[in-house]
Amino acid sequence: MLTATRLTKLYADVRAVRNVSLNLEPGRIMALVGASGSGKSTLLNLLAGLADADSGEVRLNGERVKGPSEVLVPGHESIRLVHQEYQLMPNVSVRENIAYALRFFEKSYRDFRVNQLLKLCRLTDVQDRIPRQVSGGEKQRTAIARAIADKPAVLLLDEPFSHLDLPNRLIVRDLLFDLIRHETIDGSATACLIVTHDATDALSIADTLGILCDGKLIQTGAPVDVYHRPINAYAARMTGPVNTVKYKHFQLFGLPESDNLDALICLRPEQIKLTDSGIPATIRAVYFKGSHYEIDVEVSRYISLRLLTERSDLQAGQQVAISIATSGIWPVKN
Numbered sequence: 001m002l003t004a005t006r007l008t009k010l011y012a013d014v015r016a017v018r019n020v021s022l023n024l025e026p027g028r029i030m031a032l033v034g035a036s037g038s039g040k041s042t043l044l045n046l047l048a049g050l051a052d053a054d055s056g057e058v059r060l061n062g063e064r065v066k067g068p069s070e071v072l073v074p075g076h077e078s079i080r081l082v083h084q085e086y087q088l089m090p091n092v093s094v095r096e097n098i099a100y101a102l103r104f105f106e107k108s109y110r111d112f113r114v115n116q117l118l119k120l121c122r123l124t125d126v127q128d129r130i131p132r133q134v135s136g137g138e139k140q141r142t143a144i145a146r147a148i149a150d151k152p153a154v155l156l157l158d159e160p161f162s163h164l165d166l167p168n169r170l171i172v173r174d175l176l177f178d179l180i181r182h183e184t185i186d187g188s189a190t191a192c193l194i195v196t197h198d199a200t201d202a203l204s205i206a207d208t209l210g211i212l213c214d215g216k217l218i219q220t221g222a223p224v225d226v227y228h229r230p231i232n233a234y235a236a237r238m239t240g241p242v243n244t245v246k247y248k249h250f251q252l253f254g255l256p257e258s259d260n261l262d263a264l265i266c267l268r269p270e271q272i273k274l275t276d277s278g279i280p281a282t283i284r285a286v287y288f289k290g291s292h293y294e295i296d297v298e299v300s301r302y303i304s305l306r307l308l309t310e311r312s313d314l315q316a317g318q319q320v321a322i323s324i325a326t327s328g329i330w331p332v333k334n
């Protein structure tokens with residue numbers, strides 16, 4: 001298990017990582033979501049032993065992970081960090097890029113393991129090509145195959161989905177899920193941390209979701225809990241589409257009295273329904289999303305909401321009625 005305790009990292013007057021504590025458990029996936037500049041890459045470098053913390057520490061199975069100022073070669077042999085740029089060797093084949101990670105193993109095992117990884121990562125057909133002759137998704141999968149080749153204790157991934165198209169994102173997501181869940185080393189498995197600014201893909205495979213804001217880990221929990229009970233509007237926005245409305249503008253929905261009328265209500269689009277009789281609203285825009293439509297409706301001068309529907313007969317300007325299950329909503333901090 002990788003344990004980070006009260007990690008803090010400063011760059012001059014910027015507190016890039018503030019007092020972050022977390023655990024990464026074998027066979028489990030944690031996703032950290034944060035806006036640009038929230039400290040994701042800095043935290044990954046600290047966890048990998050590639051940056052020195054100003055305070056706090058990282059331990060792998062109880063042993064302290066040393067920072068670059070304490071060792072000759074920065075990094076830890078059992079912790080792998082896959083960067084956004086993949087950092088593949090440009091002049092050797094996909095196969096050789098993966099095999100390089102196994103150079104200290106016997107040839108027969110190396111060949112067996114490389115073939116296994118090529119199959120698992122769906123790279124067998126492109127194994128003889130060099131990185132610039134393969135797609136972004138194939139590069140990403142090569143980087144992941146190389147990182148997990150010798151079954152490290154910890155796999156850290158920086159934005160593994162960001163440069164990929166939808167089919168490739170889904171392939172990489174499923175691959176990670178299978179690798180972390182099913183690849184075991186003598187009964188113990190790899191612990192995985194994914195950092196991303198877009199939770200869409202991470203939500204579905206993560207066991208734990210953390211929200212990083214200005215270097216602080218402001219919320220952790222099961223993805224479904226964070227999604228439905230975000231601690232503030234930032235956490236809500238980081239985990240999916242959300243409507244935010246001031247409490248005082250929401251009184252017409254029959255909410256109980258509150259002392260803090262400026263608090264925000266966070267409402268997921270799927271919590272709002274089109275009904276035959278309900279609160280009148282005017283459709284402002286209709287967006288076709290394939291399996292459903294996203295509709296923007298105006299309820300009053302202060303309330304515009306986005307909701308989801310399968311109805312295909314709606315258009316801008318039309319009058320509709322909406323209802324909201326008020327039991328599922330609560331005020332949060334801005």
Ligand SMILES: Nc1ncnc2c1ncn2[C@@H]1O[C@H](COP(=O)(O)OP(=O)(O)OP(=O)(O)O)[C@@H](O)[C@H]1O
Nearest residue numbers: 011014016034035036037038039040041042043197
């Ligand atoms: N070498 C550095 N020197 C000074 N400030 C830095 C340095 N590296 C990062 N920072 C600052 O630290 C903060 C966190 O940066 P970091 O790169 O960790 O964020 P991030 O969440 O990974 O961002 P992005 O998603 O844009 O990559 C930012 O304010 C950034 O400007």
